[in-house]
Amino acid sequence: MTSQFDMTQYLGVFLDEAEEQLREMDQAIILLEQDPGDINLLNRIFRAAHTIKGAAATMGFESMASLTHDMENILDKLRRKEMTVTREVVNVLLACLDHLQAMKTEIAAGKDGRGNILSLSGKLQQMLAAGDVPVQQTVQPAEKSGLDLNEIEENVVRAAQVKGYRTYHVAVTLDRGCIMKAARAYIIFNNLKDAGEIIKTVPSTEDIEAERFDYHIQMLLVTKEDMDIIKNILNAISEIESIKVIPVELEDNGPAMEQAVVQEQQVEQKAELALSEKKLGQTVRVDVQRLENLMNLVGELVIDRGRLAQVGAYLRNRLGSEELVETLDEVSVHIGRITSDLQEEIMKARMFPIEQVFNRFPRMVRDLAQKAGKEVEFIVEGRETELDRTVIEEIGDPLIHLLRNAIDHGIETSEERLKAGKPRVGMVKLMAIHQENQIVITVEDDGRGINPESVKKKALANGLISRETAAGLNEREALDLIFLPGFSTAQVVSSVSGRGVGMDIVRSHIERINGTVEIDTEVGRGTLFTIKLPLTLAISRSLLVYVGERVFAFPLANVVEILEIARESLQRVQRRYVTLVRGEVLPLFRLDKVLGFRGTGETPEKFPVVVVSFSDRRLGFIVDTLIGEQEIVIKSLGDYIGQIPGLAGATIMGDGRVALILDVRGLVGKAAGKANNELAS
Amino acid sequence: MAAQKNKSSSEQQLVVFHLAGETYGIDISSVHEIIRMQTITEVPRTPDFVEGVINLRGRIVPVIDLRKRFGLRLEEQTANSRIIVVEVNGVTVGMTVDAVSEVLRLPEANIEPPPAMFSGVDVSYLKGVGKWQEKLIILLNLDKVLYADQQRALKDSFKTGGLA
Helix, strand or coil: CCCCCCCCCHHHHHHHHHHHHHHHHHHHHHHHHHHCCHHHHHHHHHHHHHHHHHHHHHHHHHHHHHHHHHHHHHHHHHHHCCCCCCHHHHHHHHHHHHEEEEEEEHHHHHCCCCCCCCCHHHHHHHHHHHCCCCCCCCCCCCCCCCCCCCCHHHHHHHHHHHHHCCCEEEEEECCCCCCCCCHHHHHHHHHHHHHEEEEEEECCCHHCCCCCCCCCEEEEEEEECCHHHHHHCCCCCCCEEEEEEEEEECHHHHHHHHHHHHHHHHHHHHHCCCCCCCCCCCCCCHHHHHHHHHHHHHHHHHHHHHHHHHHHHHHHHHHCCCCHHHHHHHHHHHHHHHHHHHHHHHHHCEEEEEEHHHCCHHHHHHHHHHHHCCEEEEEEEEEEEEEEEHHHHHHHHHHHHHHHHHHHHCCCHHHHHHCCCCCCCCEEEEEEEECCEEEEEEEEEECCCCHHHHHHHHEEEEEEEEHHHHHHHHHHHHHHHHHHHCCCCCCCCCCCCCCCCHHHHHHHHHHHHHCEEEEEEEEECCEEEEEEEECCCCECCCEEEEECEEEEEEEHEEEEEEEEEEHHHCCECCCCCEEECEEEEEEEEEEEHHCCCCCCCCCEEEEEEEEEEECCEEEECCCEEEEEEEEEECCCCCCCCCCCCCCEEECCCCCEEEEEEHHHHHHHHHHHHHHHHHHHC | HHHHHHHHHEEEEEEEEEEEEEEEEEEEEEEEEEECCCCECCCCCCCEEEEEEEEECEEEEEEEHHHHHHHHCCCCCCCCCEEEEEEEEEEEEEEEEEEEEEEEEEEEHHEEEEEECCCCCHHHHHHEEECCCCCCCECCCCHHHHHHCCCHHHHHHHHHHCCC
């Protein structure tokens, strides 16, 4: 069947849908294990399996269809309480899920996703048999489709196909609350006519006009547009409950059409089963690149807003408060406000709930805990917290690492816990909240905690620090050693973590997206990692400074404070400048020298110092003048120049000049490295 | 139509510019635009021929100094100085030159392969030498001009650059 016509154009859609449904299934199965009696969960799993089955069958992936079919049988039994949800059942369901994932991956790689499902199917069949009730066929006999094509219509479709048009079977279910059904149907027809031609409707147009129909309308649409566009057209119409667009292929005319309709009816039945099913919202899928472009354009606006304000200030200085200047001020303020709103809206459009990342963790935690022979309760809070997609893409890996560590090294075995007087089941908690301009993510466990002393010992043993250094470290500094490359706290190298890579990767990952990570731990009580992330990577609040004629931007996230320091309070210690701030030594560097620019050489009597912190170190950078805080649009220096240590990119200022954005991490690394070299020499 | 095609395949359309008394040509298809000199923001830790970056209508574009690139004597900018913005392999780069004079069509027949020795510019940067009304036009291989040794130069600049 697949060989006869080209399905590849639908492959992407299929994979997307499969991905979505598998994720849904994954979540629901994990929840089911905790709450085996919840019929809604069973329904959710059933629906997901069913959707995949339908899609897989349409695409000709028989193994996938057959496996989901077997799953359905089991689920149906569970739903009708002819079987109970046991751990074994959950394990088998999860195994099925893994299999489906693997098949999906294979299909995505261009293979047929056949996979060996015999053993699994066997298991499923066994389970069914154990239930001792005849297998219920879930697939209803195909009802006669109301969309059978007569010869004339078939010829129209064929002729259209030859000319490169496609034919879709479009099924729309109107909202139950829809009052003027005929009018709504008219809008649907009208909007679809812009995209192509409707050659048939069920019920007939006369019946629809006379409102002689329930809520379902089916159409045959001949069009040049692709499926997504048709869906988008329909999505833009309100009072529609659900939409199905299925390609019609004539070589296979009868079956394809019928199959489509069968699935349609199945879906409808399920829809009735579950009122909780999400409505197809009024959403439009937009290419990420488009959003990026929009963001860039708004970036331009932000720059011009700054310029406008500058021009206004300049005119006011020259002309005083003339009427025209006042008007310009007003307009400038208004444009400023609109630009901010626009910027915020587009930022929001680029935001995703962190759910996307969080949702894959419950399963992972469950598997890890099982493997490690530990009992863990996993709590997730703040799934709905929204983050920029660039940040979301980066945050998954560090979180996986922290969760693994928590389960592998943090949580004790049940016996140990009971002995220590703790509840038998360990707790791992993942939380995200929105705080001012930041997202805070915490990973917490109530396990054994980390002992600073053993961290020190370990670092010593690994040759990461010297004995003298170790002796001089306080608790906090000792804990920070776990972020050093090559440090791993695991006593035993397990299959899960402790492969010698660890927290240093977590930290560098997070710092790459301008975030910070902190550790808080108490021996015997548990460990808490706090990650702070910026909302977006495209725009950042920065402190602009002058060094000579040059303007530089410090990301505000790294700036701790600004000091004014008098020349006489400078001290030279081992060829480094330092000063005392509230009794603590603060190393100082001239920003121009660190960057490799020739400095002016003269040190004024008083000068501003920008104090930055990085990995719990503090350094001060001597600059000439402070300009102030500003929101800047981060632009890359481009491929030709590439990554420059110490620079995060460039931005265009209000007057059109380019300012360089500092990467405090790179700067600190350089500056600190330099300090060490000097100490050594 | 066909005749025109023939014609264009047998000649090259060049943007001609001047640098330290020599006349150079680059293929017009790689030229994005030609702009007046403007403030260039110096970027630290880059090879010395990288002058810095400019704001080209909201885009950050790197600019290289061709005199420095070719190891020629440096001179003050004049009112004729220009930045030629070129696009090579999808990367946009500006090049400072003394002056841009014209766009011309040079018959292929007038172009010779680069000589083994050439006074002034490293031969590896050349694509050929063209003759035009008794003048020699040095045809540049932009790919080489922009990229040859650029990686090494970048690395060197990291090693030596900066902190002193």
